[in-house]
Amino acid sequence: KKVIIRLMKEPYIWDNYSDQPYPLQDKDYKKRMRKSQLFSLVKTFFISLFVLPFSIIMTPFVKRKKINSSDFFCLGLDFEREPKEALEMLRELEIERVLLRVKLWEMDKLPLLREFILKCKDKKITLKILQDREHIEDLLLLQKDLETIFSTLSPYVDMFEIGSTINRAKWGFFSVDEYIRFYQVAYDLKKSKFKDIKLIGSGVIDFEYHFTAHTLFNSLEYRFDGTSSLLYVDRRGAPENMQMGFTLQDKISLLSTMVWLSPKSEHELHITETNWPISGTAPYAPTSEYECVSEELYADFMLRYHLLALASQQVDSLSWHQLIASGYGLVDARDVLRKRKAFKVYKYMLKTLKDAQFLRLDIKRGYYILQFLVENQLLQIHWSLRPTTLKKEDYFNVFSYSGKKIEDTKLSIGSSPLYIFIENETKKKDLGEV
Template sequence: MKQPYRWDNYSDQPYPLQDKSYKKQMRKSQIGSLIKTFFISIFILPFSLIMTPFVKRKNINSNEFFCIGVDFERNPIESIEMLKELKVERILLRVKLWEMEKLPLLKDFILLCKDKKITLKILQDREHVEDLALLQKDLETIFSALNQHVDIFEIGSTINRAKWGFFSVDEYNNFYKVAYDLKNSKFPHVKLIGSGVIDFEYHFSAHTLFNLFKYHYDGVAALLYVDRRGAPENMQMGFNLQDKIALLGTMIWLSPKSSHELHITETNWPISGTAPYAPTSERECVSEELYADYLLRYYLLAFASQQVDSVSWHQLIAPGYGLVDNRDGIKKRSAYATYKFMVHSLKNAKFLKLDIKQGYYILQCSVEKRLLQIHWSLKPTTLKNEDFFEVYSRDGEVIEENILKIGSSPIYIYINDILK
């Protein structure tokens, strides 16, 4: 990355900017765009809140809803084997614009994943933000090499963090427009998603979706982390995860600049005791068991929204936040089994409803003519195991106890004969 940017290979992200004077200078140079972000958001956000109840749910394709991020350089042979075992149909790969020499290696990996739908996240550096001619050249190289093999190209990422190279939404708008113009001129069939705002900072999202730039998104990408709030059901400024999804979905629905698709292309929780690999401080980290619980509950809540087309877990192998720890060989965490059973159970699921009462959650869906309920509770409680129940733990183990313990770890209950 162009100085003063440096990449942290432990947590797979840029280091925070240390040059405060440079950061202040760049923010000052973008004051016009920052003012636009403020004024656009004070109109769009309240209006979107008012309109949220009127947005219709979609019928989400559960086969493509489950996505997982994979580092094509990290244990590639083992990654391919685990993808086969997980049976996930969509994966997300990342390519760094400052490492164009690795494009052949990326393509080789993609060719080994021919049975998967692939989202390719194109990561930027400051040099490509400033030099749009260089950006166009490198994007054309990527599109030419991979457009026949990639389902979705995500243009840029984490646009509201200066360490990632952008100092304003207008800088991102100019960046995305290069990709959009290239699509129109040479690659009309490629699918581009963008926006790339991280966390619940929708004033930036509003500016990406409502502006005078001549471009269009084929869908919106959001890095909707909630890890700093603890459990996925927890509130932030009065909004839980479902509320955040509903508000963003409404903004996409209202925007003239986007098709009505929402892809969550990054989310996870950092794992306790994994520094320096954890991407946050130890305060935000959780145990491996809570990590698995939160993973499943995040997916269930996002699926129940019926507004999210895919959720990409970040990522398969990463010591600080992945399903697999590779510091000393390949160690599959319990969340690996959680993810595997989740995909196995819900791959052909049709959402029916989500019931919530006093912190007790029941997601109901039909799976191949069977009724499946998934139960969890924010306060530990119990449920009688009926004769017509077929019960599985979070990780797919059969449960035969007469009294079921309902708590942080969701359990799967098939209700036999109900839909026959």
């Protein structure tokens, strides 16, 4: 068979190990392009200078929503990577929402993507459309290819995320204005030909909300049907750790406030990518070894991130990146497919919480208790940043984070959350006093 190799155009190069572009090596090109977008960069600064402080002030006044837990959990995957096994794992997990990617420089793979999506017809699909510099510069080409994507896939896709990682030059954008022109093409197609499709953006990565502020507050004629964010916190270590005085919950609250205040977006917030890189997996890990964590901590952090985001009642969906990825996924693809511990943790989390009703979150001296109602039974999920113990009461039904029943009379509460079902509600006591 003739092998067709599809490449991004230089100076952009795609890294198949970590599923992202390599950093730009042509520094002169990068400097020249940033200089050409100076006006937009100045706009970003001045818009954020007003929007961010005002949003911080308004954050306490934003009401929580009632989040549908079954729609909250979403799992990203590569439709070309072990597709048969991936579909089997999706069935095993019984997940109801998945996120797929399509690369604009690989339009010839659209039939293959459509075939995969049809095999996921019982699931809600979020499709992330990845850009390249060619489509950013040639908006007529972008219009043609977006129209092809929408025509081919809109009957099967719940929402399209237009663009990704817009605040990293290696992904092709050098300013927010460039992204807005890019998104405007998709929005104009929605208005003229595809009125029923749902478009989300702007896909800013990390805690760099000055870029998000620019996309949400300007005078141009477009709207998002929801705001997307790649809210990674892996460089800070544990999901509870602070950055500039903001915890993960604070970051979510601030972003939700910006969305709530914005005239450009419906009040929906979708975290469409997050994970932790795994130690000892280079060159598959997307960061250096310094940021990597063990497989045990990866499972802990993954579960705790989901729990904190769900407890915020401000995130409509959270997509874990991703199912099969040697450097950061639930399944290691080196040599043979190997389900990591995190796969079992994710499976039990889904089984237990996808129909749960969130009640409250209590935090005291680094000890966390989340309470849910699961099939009319009270569930508490406990973990602690400082290892401690808790007496197991007679009316506790306790499971590990992977679903193993625990019979110990003294419970070790630490990094790995425990699921504690309260069997007899008339006997339960207030466990907030830990």
